[in-house]
Amino acid sequence: MRTLLWRAALAGALVCGIGLLPWLSRTDPALTVLKARAQDRDPDPAVLTAIRDQLGLDDGPLTLLGRWLGGLARGDAGRSWISGAEAGPAVLQALGASLLLMAVALVVAGCTAAAVCARTLHRGGRVRPGGTGSAMLAALPEFLTASVLATVVGVQLGWLPALGWYGPRHTVLPALALGLPAGAVLGRLLDDQLPGAFTEPWARAAAARGLPRARIARQAVRRCLPGLLPNTALFVVGMTGGAVAVEQIFDIPGLGRTTLQAALAQDLPVLQAGTLALVLLAALAAGAARLAVRLLTGPALRDGALPAWHRPAPAARRTTPLLLGSALLAVLGAGLPRDPLALDTTARLQPLSLTHPFGTDALGRDMLARVAHGALDTLLLALAISAGTLLAGLLLGLLPRLSGPLVDTVNAVPPVLAALLVTAVAGGGPATPALAVAAVAWAPLAAHTSALLRQERAALHLTATRALGAGRRYLLRHELLPAVVPSVTRHALLRLPGTALALASLGFLGLGAQPPSPEWGHLLAENQPYAERAPWAVLAPAAVLAVLGALAVTSAGAVRRPVRRTAEAPVRAVEAATR
Template sequence: MSAIAWLSRGVAAVGILLLIALLPWLSGRDPALALLRARSGEQEASAETLAAIRTAWGLDQGPFALLLQWARGMLRGDAGVSWVSGKPVMAGMLHAGSVSLTLMCWSLLVAVAVILMLSLPALWRGVAGRQPASGSAVAVLLTTLPEFLLATVLLLLFAVWQPWFSPYGWQSPRDVVLPALALGLPAGGYLGRLYAEAIGTAFSERWVITWRMAGIRRWAIIRAVLQRGLISLLPVLGQVIVALAGGAIAVEKVFAIPGIGRATLGAAIAQDLPALQCGILLLLFFAMSVSCACRLVQSVLAGRAMRSFSLSTPEPTQKANSSYLLAGISLCLLVALLMAGLPRDPWQTAFTRLADPDWGLPFGADAMGRDLLARVAHGTLHTCLLALGVALICLVTGMIAGIYPGVFSGPMELANALPTTLAGMMVVALLGPGESGAVLAVVLIAWAPLAAHSTALAAEIRARPWLRLLPLSGIGPVRRDYFYILPALAGPLFRHAMLRVPGIALTLTSLGFLGLGAAPPSPEWGRILAEGMPYVERAWWGVLTPVIAMTLLALLSVSGASLTFRRSSK
């Protein structure tokens, strides 16, 4: 590993710590005024009041003195005092963290059960000597819905229409069932598809044939295949667990669970910066610890018995025909939704509040008496156009990162380790809630997969013989990079970026749902869903309408992800 890569990692780590530590000063607002607004929104911000606050809280010492004071306190386990409640932050965040950790453990148990269900057929086919099957429809459905969307669907099905579980709270063991399913089913579906692919690939490798011819027992071969598949799965496992932590923030909001994600989100919206700093730092520490642990376990397993095996990470695949069919159906339905809703007015409050769906109002009305069909259709167009712009920005960033992989290695690893919701909360602390902040948060994270793809493609292009002959023609490295490598990267990366547009749109929607995106009365999917949640037991159509649109886009996103891998692997 080059010195530039290590320097990039160090700069990225120090930069994120400084950003967290200096949040009160980097927001562009007076910390004393932010503290006053966090504790009392109605008190007049006179010069005398602000001066008294600066003196009482030590804000007159300046940012760097408080930075050292904050660092010393964190080393002692003291994260300061909440600006809203006046209570110590660390104790409350650790208690909330224990709730989130409990939820994640149950979610991982659900994920393990789903992985076993999806991988056992692949193991059976491999033992019988048959070809592995493509990704099953059940696995595709499990990975379709994002956590916040699946949580809403489960809430509708099993807490509103069939009141088997409580829709909110964290009082009894039954309250963990729906949140754990919302988090564990997508993670287990994705990992199960990966593991099934890895098992099928392992059974087709030469060493299995050699072991069978040598008469090695079947159970020994099965054990080695399972271990081989697990090694390939570990790098992705760390990313999935980190994504699980990000998804838990939305799930905790849907079910009103007092976890660290919901507490940190509340601190971001209330501008309670000490609580926000502590929550972000704990979530970041968890993400980094998981990534390092997965790498360590992978190196131990690979070092013991798998040194001679290829350790490529599989990707979930499915039949090309089913991918195109699923994408085509989803796209046609979204276009039909647009054609039906765009001519209607999304702002007019001409209907009865929470009006039932009928022929003149196909999706009913929201709590303000506005046409839900019109709002969802306009939100579809707005969100998809915004996602297209984000994808183009990520495309340019990813191409540049592919040219300079050492410089971008640190930020790339940091972006892979940060959930988008965590980046969104930091952006909100700096810029305040808004659509531009949501776009910036998604850009800060979504460029990393394109950069990884660009880096791999650029390394392959540099290894071509004709490119190595360019210095003999007097062409220097700068001209080589920008006139030969970049044009070769543009086509594959553009297709990759366009196929990521649905997933980016869903990410923007999740930030809007959490209150980190567009402000009301914008007809944005996440905002529409958030506005309908308080009335879900009385007017479920206010939640079901955006859920249908987002499900169609999620199906399009899954199909696009499958096609992305297929094209990049040719």
Template sequence: MPPALRHFDRPTVLVVVSRVITVAAVVVVVGLLPLLSDRDPAQSILRARSAERDITPQALDAIRDDLGLQGGPVSTFGHWLGGVLSGDPGRSWISGEPVLSPAVSALGVSLTLMACALVVAVVVAALLVVPTVRDGLAGRPRRGSGASAVALTSVPEFLWAAMLLVVGAVWLSLPAYGWNGPTQALLPALALGLPAGGLLGRLLSDAVATTFTEHWVTTWSVAGFSSGAIIRAVLRRAVAGLMPQIGLVMVGLTAGAVAVEEVFAIPGLGRQLLDDARAQDLPALQIGIVLLLGVSVVLGVMAEVVRRGLLGRARRLGSLPMAQNVFATAGAARAVPAVAVGLLAVVVAGGMARDPLATSRARLAAPSWSHPFGTDAVGRDVLARVAHGAWHSIGVGVVVLVAALVIGLVVGMLAHLGRGPIEVFNALPPVLVGLVVAGVAGPSTSGAAVAVVIASWAPLAAHTAALIDEQRSMPYVRVLPALGAGRVRIMWETVLPAVLPAVVRHAALRLPGVVLALAALGFLGLGSAPPQPDWGLILADGIPVVERAPWVVLGPLVSLIALSVAATGLAGCQSVRRRRTTGSKASVSAE
């Protein structure tokens, strides 16, 4: 093999092939949107350009001739693909202007906002991991309840945006609307960065706690290494396994900022894509998705390069240390989820006997004995709507999450072949996927569920792939083939059982986000529709009046946080019990 090609080993080639095939497949789907949709683009364009003009065959034919649609969707795709490759992806079907320059400008705004939000997320994650580091240095590595991280993650971005808008614009007189550069990024960056920081903080706390159980930490402590040196080494070891997650969070900040950009009137790519999809301006929508795909691939490559650099020779030589996976479990780790479950049960039991659709003259009434959570803007009992919405929101959310978890585990086990789909699909926010699904199959709860599954499995698959890669590098796993164990047996009996608890905990932490993603699609008319009781819809309905009647959002928000704390807390207790019952078996396998 020529020296210039020696570094292109088989795994590298598989990763590149995976990325190329996935991006190509998604680009083909994007380019064939006119063929997949059952709507006539010419009618949408005619309505957008002139609402008063009669829709006649002659008018529609004139639009098709003007835009080159007479040849059919396949011909349109070929024309569009040629334009993309030549740097001219076409003109807007609505305004007639070139679509590339506005998309690039909007992407620059979104990337700036993403960078500011990432700073916020890193600061929040660092603050959340401090107690774990302190306990590890004291020789008591443990996983706490993570209630603070869960609470931050449970509050949706659009609700953070609404609350920060009230606090910043009304109380503190800070600039809140529009975009004049990074000086106006404070409030939207907080709205995006706080939930992301909570997620990263929880994942990093788990990784740091696990790292502190590895034997080398004890060796370093006995050898007299300073606390600072141990902390730096532990963080390097822990962050390496989370680099794919950090890369995906960065992409998610760019692709998922639709609601925040909408609330703060920021001309970013997310908001622009939402407007383009609503107007069915396919040229603008297509180039926006292509740009997001490019960003996702670049960030995915950067995250992998950093991860390999952090692990260094240990990954190549198979000398990664092995954790003991024994933790001192705090009492709060059991008490907090139990309290959360009890609170959620009380809320559901107290509101199931009430009518969630009945209205009264007591609009925006404050909490009282007759209405413990108050009433909304049309006089409906908020407690009744929260209780009845629990069955729908949690039920559909659990089904979606299980499907995403299964897909994530399967794709994560594909190793290098799964890298491309993970990076690409994480760049597609649920709102955008929901718009595409609704355009093909029509709005429905099942369509919204499919859209959220498509947009939710990638982070779980990335986490699975990173953990499997590390487990395969462990000495006791590398020696198993020499003992006669096959690949399938090693995966199912040794690697997957070690990886599964952490991925399940990660999935449980995402349950509130899944529930809110479903509700957001329903609010946009792509899934559950009013007046059906749904936690996300209740929150969305309460945002316009949150300054005057904060109790409208307080009930569903507290219930959502309780759900998050209960899900992640119970998952953590279950993983600890599993470790205690399987620890001896793992030791035998290692020997």
């Protein structure tokens, strides 16, 4: 009951914050509505007064919020301030489109994750963690993947529709753009746990009895799923409300795009209804994930069948991260001495050459210089955000009753909407994207921490150690944290490119850095219209992002828990109890 009340209070606070958005932004809602209805019309005081009277803006935000909540109890979500249409049916129609796109994207993500883990499953976990290809796939920006698919597959080859939303064929390209990066991340998380599952006693006993390898592999996947399902639920909501850029490119009337347009136009009823739909979807996805985790781990929690130790996967090759890191440093070393703002209109959209190794953009600026200087803005900021969110995720993950509902509520807020809320409260500026991304990026790490702790607490050696007199502080310091921190740290490193992508996405949508900044998202946004004529202008920053993703994943292989014998845990507990 306390959890339900805490969840309801968080959802109510979020909806109330959305309701106060026009007043928090310190702008005149009537003026914003007038510009959204008719951009060419002058803001005549009489017209603005008529809009305020029509919408009841003079009554204040609390009165408007009370009216909206009262109507919601009767099934009335209000009417759009822009079109006058009912907000409820419009939001439900957008939600239906997003759910269909999400379902197809989940199929793509599942197939991609299976492909990433296929080698590990086939060889019974006896492989070195690679992940270079999957890391590059996970680091590709969704909006860039969508642009390339729409241009090449949709326009040039004509295989599938590139625009619109008129049937199942229109879901393929946007589902690929959403599902491929998500599947690569989920596949890497699963592939990180599989080698440890194959070395557990039950797997070795099954292999000794001659059970088929495929059956053991299925059980290994089942063994690792409880720690992965909470993050899968987060991807479900992210694919529904966070697919704003993909919906913009493919002209899909989805919930993310509808919510963004309502936020920009300050169409309060539609924005509140869309946010409430995202909150309810997040709660349903989290509830389904918890039910699935309980079904998967229930027998283990009853009979103590979970293993006593998670053994790490074999050490990763050190040459790959060294090569990738050297390539990234070479780009920075060659580009930083160059001027990223120097214009040369006679060298517009020049291809790769010795003078311009990455070519030039539409204004004749050197792309190598802009990519290298953009790394200082994007990469260092992404590193700082990742470190902060890792600490926050670990601390909040240790308190699942507090963080569980908070994770579900925060995950319902797309980074774009979070950026708008941060802009409204703190004002615009270069710190706005960082605050918006940091406000939501800790949620997957906290969910992962809670899931791993739930698994570790069911282990036999933990029960034995507790029975021998070890206290909670000892168990947390010497058993739980050493088992959880390395996996969550690898997860944070795996999400480092995603953090950079989130910053880039806000820049792509015009909510981040502004011209002439060389920030990577802005680079991709300003050069995306020239992708067909001058692909190097888009591929250069995308390639550096891909190298960053591969470097993060291959470097994560070095973050491993040291192997220790299971019998050491009770021995240490006895020593601690006798001190």
